[in-house]
Amino acid sequence: MKQAAITLAADRGRVHSPAAPPEDSPLAISGLTVSYGDKPAVFSVDATFAPEAMTAIIGPNGAGKSTLLKASLGVIPRVSGEVTVFGRPIERARERIAYVPQRASVDWDFPTTVIDVVLMGLYRRIGLVRRIGRANRDTALECLDRVGMADFAHRQIGQLSGGQQQRVFLARALAQDADLYLLDEPFAGVDAATERAIIDVLKALKAQSRAVVCVHHDLATVRAYFDHVFLINVRRIAQGTVEEAFTSENLQATYGGRLATGHIDQLSLPGQQVS
Amino acid sequence: MNPLAEALLLQAGYNAALVGIGAGLLGFAAGAAGTFLFLRKRALVSDAVAHATLPGVGLAFIVMVMAGGDGRNLLGLLAGSAVSAWVGLWLVQWMTRTTRLSEDAAIGAVLSVFFGLGIVILTVIQTMSSGRQAGLESFLLGSTAGMLFNDALIIAIGGSLAVIATWLLRRPMTLVSFDPDYAAASGTNVDRIDLAMMGLVMAVTVIGLKLVGLILIIALLIIPPVTARFWTERSDHVIWWAGIFGGVSGYVGAAISASAPALPTGAIIVLVAAGLFGLSLLFAPARGVAAAVLRHRRFQWRVHRRQGLLAMARAEPIHDPFTLRVLGSEGLVRRDGVPTDAGRAQAAKIARDERRWDVARQIHLDAGLTGRYDGLTPIEQVFTPDEIAEFDARIGGPAPVATQGGH
Numbered sequence: 001m002k003q004a005a006i007t008l009a010a011d012r013g014r015v016h017s018p019a020a021p022p023e024d025s026p027l028a029i030s031g032l033t034v035s036y037g038d039k040p041a042v043f044s045v046d047a048t049f050a051p052e053a054m055t056a057i058i059g060p061n062g063a064g065k066s067t068l069l070k071a072s073l074g075v076i077p078r079v080s081g082e083v084t085v086f087g088r089p090i091e092r093a094r095e096r097i098a099y100v101p102q103r104a105s106v107d108w109d110f111p112t113t114v115i116d117v118v119l120m121g122l123y124r125r126i127g128l129v130r131r132i133g134r135a136n137r138d139t140a141l142e143c144l145d146r147v148g149m150a151d152f153a154h155r156q157i158g159q160l161s162g163g164q165q166q167r168v169f170l171a172r173a174l175a176q177d178a179d180l181y182l183l184d185e186p187f188a189g190v191d192a193a194t195e196r197a198i199i200d201v202l203k204a205l206k207a208q209s210r211a212v213v214c215v216h217h218d219l220a221t222v223r224a225y226f227d228h229v230f231l232i233n234v235r236r237i238a239q240g241t242v243e244e245a246f247t248s249e250n251l252q253a254t255y256g257g258r259l260a261t262g263h264i265d266q267l268s269l270p271g272q273q274v275s
Numbered sequence: 276m277n278p279l280a281e282a283l284l285l286q287a288g289y290n291a292a293l294v295g296i297g298a299g300l301l302g303f304a305a306g307a308a309g310t311f312l313f314l315r316k317r318a319l320v321s322d323a324v325a326h327a328t329l330p331g332v333g334l335a336f337i338v339m340v341m342a343g344g345d346g347r348n349l350l351g352l353l354a355g356s357a358v359s360a361w362v363g364l365w366l367v368q369w370m371t372r373t374t375r376l377s378e379d380a381a382i383g384a385v386l387s388v389f390f391g392l393g394i395v396i397l398t399v400i401q402t403m404s405s406g407r408q409a410g411l412e413s414f415l416l417g418s419t420a421g422m423l424f425n426d427a428l429i430i431a432i433g434g435s436l437a438v439i440a441t442w443l444l445r446r447p448m449t450l451v452s453f454d455p456d457y458a459a460a461s462g463t464n465v466d467r468i469d470l471a472m473m474g475l476v477m478a479v480t481v482i483g484l485k486l487v488g489l490i491l492i493i494a495l496l497i498i499p500p501v502t503a504r505f506w507t508e509r510s511d512h513v514i515w516w517a518g519i520f521g522g523v524s525g526y527v528g529a530a531i532s533a534s535a536p537a538l539p540t541g542a543i544i545v546l547v548a549a550g551l552f553g554l555s556l557l558f559a560p561a562r563g564v565a566a567a568v569l570r571h572r573r574f575q576w577r578v579h580r581r582q583g584l585l586a587m588a589r590a591e592p593i594h595d596p597f598t599l600r601v602l603g604s605e606g607l608v609r610r611d612g613v614p615t616d617a618g619r620a621q622a623a624k625i626a627r628d629e630r631r632w633d634v635a636r637q638i639h640l641d642a643g644l645t646g647r648y649d650g651l652t653p654i655e656q657v658f659t660p661d662e663i664a665e666f667d668a669r670i671g672g673p674a675p676v677a678t679q680g681g682h
Contacts, residue, residue, distance in 0.1 A: 073460040094462035101456040110314065110453045111510045120453070123446045124461060156508040176461070 032081030121175030163194030306499030306521025327363025329393025
């Protein structure tokens with residue numbers, strides 16, 4: 001599907017796009033508003049994410065990046081807006097989504113082992129009553145192997161380093177064998193080896209025609225890791241391929257005075273030279 | 276036979292046997308059902324639920340008397356307590372969600388107001404002329420006097436249902452307790468699971484009211500899971516261990532209270548549970564206090580041993596008395612602080628390992644391995660023998676260590 005032309009900051013006042021979401025978009029959001037109390041954290045956002053691509057959701061702290069993801073998934077309630085996944089309402093497409101929450105969102109002293117966390121990704125398929133069988137365990141181990149954690153399968157999760165915790169969360173998502181992977185800051189506070197391991201897994205997913213959407217905070221790695229960007233600061237600022245939308249004007253519009261202009265130019269330069 | 280052994284073997288009479296079996300079953304059900312409450316960190320909500328049962332007991336009594344009944348029909352009283360517990364629970368949820376009150380404030384408000392209301396209603400009942408009101412206050416602290424077969428049957432059936440429901444919902448409840456965001460994102464209805472969790476707690480509270488009383492029931496819901504947590508690192512094992520700890524507490528507690536006159540059953544059960552908790556806190560293998568102290572002492576010992584040997588290798592004097600004691604007790608230094616032959620050999624080995632680590636960090640490419648240098652990990656645990664031989668080749672010659680003492 002063709003990406004819509006870049007939406008610029010000037011467009012921000014628009015309230016709602018009535019256009020029906022494209023059938024093949026892994027995730028299409030229209031008119032999404034989320035508020036904490038009376039203050040919108042995300043206001044009337046439209047977003048259509050590209051299939052078979054890696055998209056970064058970018059914006060300053062408090063811009064609503066994680067909120068956008070959580071509200072789309074129904075983790076937090078939305079005031080308005082519709083979300084479709086592969087052309088169907090999200091409630092009827094849950095099995096096609098895998099979500100990797102922020103590491104800090106759980107209690108790592110919870111009594112469970114690494115492999116048990118990965119098996120949580122299979123609960124939906126196993127159901128309430130059926131026993132967890134050898135085949136399930138093999139699947140979980142294979143997913144752990146893909147993130148380089150097979151040797152840690154029977155460790156208590158409290159013994160893991162931050163990067164290892166993040167890998168276990170990713171392995172749990174892999175166990176779901178989904179078509180759309182949504183990750184909330186997977187690279188936050190992890191070591192360099194883990195960052196490489198995670199990006200390798202994500203690129204492999206893309207190569208298998210899965211869609212990947214990451215909330216991302218490190219502007220320096222956007223070009224190396226992602227194909228598409230979605231810029232947000234409460235409202236949508238811009239969306240498109242990295243070449244189209246990851247420009248100094250859009251970054252300035254997203255971050256305002258918070259990012260030195262020189263810094264933005266430095267980040268955007270390589271891409272503009274290419275194009 | 277002494278009275279306690281008699282009670283434990285169910286030989287202390289029909290009533291004592293009923294109480295023992297009932298308390299054991301109740302303990303098992305409460306421990307299992309309370310596990311996820313503890314893991315979800317909502318233990319205190321059950322306290323609000325328990326206290327909120329009291330007005331229901333009183334109102335149910337009044338309604339049954341006005342309808343011309345006895346007023347003390349147990350099922351009727353339990354139904355009343357369930358309704359008012361539900362209202363209390365709903366109020367806690369509602370206040371937390373729609374106002375800025377935090378959950379602990381909402382719990383405090385509901386708990387005290389419902390309890391106060393319940394006491395007022397019970398006082399009013401005392402002044403009523405009709406009905407046989409005696410015995411209602413036993414719902415506060417529990418009572419085993421006059422326990423009937425039907426009472427034990429209610430506990431057995433209700434408790435079994437609670438355990439089965441806990442088992443059936445163990446996966447969604449694990450998911451919601453560990454990672455509610457992920458649970459919601461993968462399509463689990465978190466509110467409904469939370470409600471089910473609370474419903475289970477309420478069910479156990481209601482069936483346990485008569486025996487243990489509403490003030491102490493929270494102990495049976497919370498202490499067994501907390502105790503079980505010391506012994507296992509897996510949530511599904513916590514359920515069964517909590518059930519066993521709860522069951523043992525109930526059974527043994529009931530037996531103790533039956534073995535002597537005028538010992539309050541509910542309170543004794545709670546004290547037995549607390550005893551098991553205390554033992555676990557102190558002596559559990561991995562998480563217990565004793566194990567932690569032991570681990571720390573061993574670690575301290577290794578650090579001092581290593582530092583002492585390094586100082587010895589550099590021919591530096593050792594002043595720290597603990598280091599001298601460590602080295603002395605392993606026969607590495609003499610009483611006057613002079614290294615023994617064994618000490619010199621160990622020091623040379625350790626000095627050589629330090630050189631090996633230096634070389635390893637220069638030539639070995641895997642930062643994951645060289646990063647494991649922490650001063651204590653033996654180099655043989657990190658590198659293979661051929662790798663170590665390679666380091667030695669680079670160091671060259673026999674160990675270049677100043678083993679000759681002298682200052």
